[in-house]
Amino acid sequence: MAQLKLNHLKLDHxxxxxxxxxxAVDFYSKAFALDFEEIAEHQLPPDxxxxxxSTPYTMKVSFAQMGPIRLELxxxxxxxxxxxEFLNEHGEGIHHLGFxxxxxxxxxxxxxxxxxEMICHLKMVGIMAFAHFDSDKTNGVxxxxxxENVRELSMAKLAEA
Numbered sequence: 439m440a441q442l443k444l445n446h447l448k449l450d451h452x453x454x455x456x457x458x459x460x461x462a463v464d465f466y467s468k469a470f471a472l473d474f475e476e477i478a479e480h481q482l483p484p485d486x487x488x489x490x491x492s493t494p495y496t497m498k499v500s501f502a503q504m505g506p507i508r509l510e511l512x513x514x515x516x517x518x519x520x521x522x523e524f525l526n527e528h529g530e531g532i533h534h535l536g537f538x539x540x541x542x543x544x545x546x547x548x549x550x551x552x553x554x555e556m557i558c559h560l561k562m563v564g565i566m567a568f569a570h571f572d573s574d575k576t577n578g579v580x581x582x583x584x585x586e587n588v589r590e591l592s593m594a595k596l597a598e599a
Contacts, residue, residue, distance in 0.1 A: 447537035447545065450584060451501065451508040455521045455533045459498045459513035472502035472509065479515065488520055488558040495519040510536065520558045520570055520580070534570065534580035542569065542585040549583065 456462040463474045477500045484492040495517025501508045512533065514521045524533050539545040546569045550556060558570040571581045 451536040453510040536582040538586040
């Protein structure tokens, strides 16, 4: 396989899966003087597809800015998903590198054409919001592509309806 060509994408965040997000926020806040956003709980809809199957789940998430990138902490509250798979296989730790894409569907097609396997994705209001790729060809670290400005695009799409 040729060298992957994803170097035009902006690294947005590094995500770590944790069992107790409050404990993790406390640790990283004190250890590295990070200022985390309020912990938010999100129910992901049945539209989340993992390996061809609907995988709705509930998670808690918080972000902290670390220079030009953010640290994302993720705790699954309910359901089975790529994060629970990771916890079961590896325990807590770095789950993925998240890159922003101006045209996510185009970047997903490009990544797949380069041999990456998309294992999980979510499309929202006609806009693909994220796609996760298997770590087999990326040195053991999962890659996430995230639609740039997805909140703004989603709100604009809702306003059209």
